[in-house]
Amino acid sequence: MNEANRLGVMIQGINYQLEDLEKDIWIRLLNGALKSREAFHTTSIATIADGAISQRTVVLRKVLPAAKQLFFHTDTRSHKWLELAKNNNISALFYDAPARLQLRIQGKAVLHQNDAIAETAWQTTRLSSRRCYLTMAPPSSVSDQPTSGLTPEIEQEQFTLDESEMGKQNFGVVAINVGSIDWLWLHHAGHRRAHFNYQTNTFQWLIP
Numbered sequence: 001m002n003e004a005n006r007l008g009v010m011i012q013g014i015n016y017q018l019e020d021l022e023k024d025i026w027i028r029l030l031n032g033a034l035k036s037r038e039a040f041h042t043t044s045i046a047t048i049a050d051g052a053i054s055q056r057t058v059v060l061r062k063v064l065p066a067a068k069q070l071f072f073h074t075d076t077r078s079h080k081w082l083e084l085a086k087n088n089n090i091s092a093l094f095y096d097a098p099a100r101l102q103l104r105i106q107g108k109a110v111l112h113q114n115d116a117i118a119e120t121a122w123q124t125t126r127l128s129s130r131r132c133y134l135t136m137a138p139p140s141s142v143s144d145q146p147t148s149g150l151t152p153e154i155e156q157e158q159f160t161l162d163e164s165e166m167g168k169q170n171f172g173v174v175a176i177n178v179g180s181i182d183w184l185w186l187h188h189a190g191h192r193r194a195h196f197n198y199q200t201n202t203f204q205w206l207i208p
């Protein structure tokens, strides 16, 4: 860390160093996974689909700050899962409007299905969320009418936890091994930007 990096960013009278901001990022991500009202509860995930970019919103389900990992759940029949199986490059975009904070995360995805990580996640998935994995036709199938793809019973949550086990075969957990984080904080007196690269282990200020 060179001397220039000792100059921090002043937020409400406190001088934050790059190392402080990096810790703050992971606290915010952790809060996002734990609390549904937090801005970082959802993220926009970008994948590469045959050379084109594809994005969608997902719920941040788990964060492991020490391992630098983020997790979300999805249907293993979905486009995103199949795209990630072909190309594990992934990007996650977060924006907290009240905090005026953007995170652009780059990483590599690891797909978990029928393993200990998927099993633990499935066990903690509530009945209402399990519904998502119970459509007969895979996500993105064309339908001749507007539909959830669920039977009326499942749609109205008239099924038991035992019956919901059918969904397990379609359930997957995507782990993102974070390679770098681009941090941008908007401020009327001048924006601030920092880059945290875990591959090269370099933390730097950038011009916004």
Ligand SMILES: Cc1cc2nc3c(=O)[nH]c(=O)nc-3n(C[C@H](O)[C@H](O)[C@H](O)COP(=O)(O)O)c2cc1C
Binding pocket: 042, 054, 055, 056, 057, 058, 059, 060, 072, 073, 074, 075, 078, 079, 080, 081, 139, 140
């Ligand atoms: C607020 C919100 C949260 C969502 N959370 C998830 C999620 O956690 N997992 C998921 O697979 N899809 C989630 N979706 C749906 C996806 O955005 C997407 O429409 C769907 O998964 C199909 O994407 P794909 O065709 O790229 O696979 C969510 C959508 C919204 C609007």
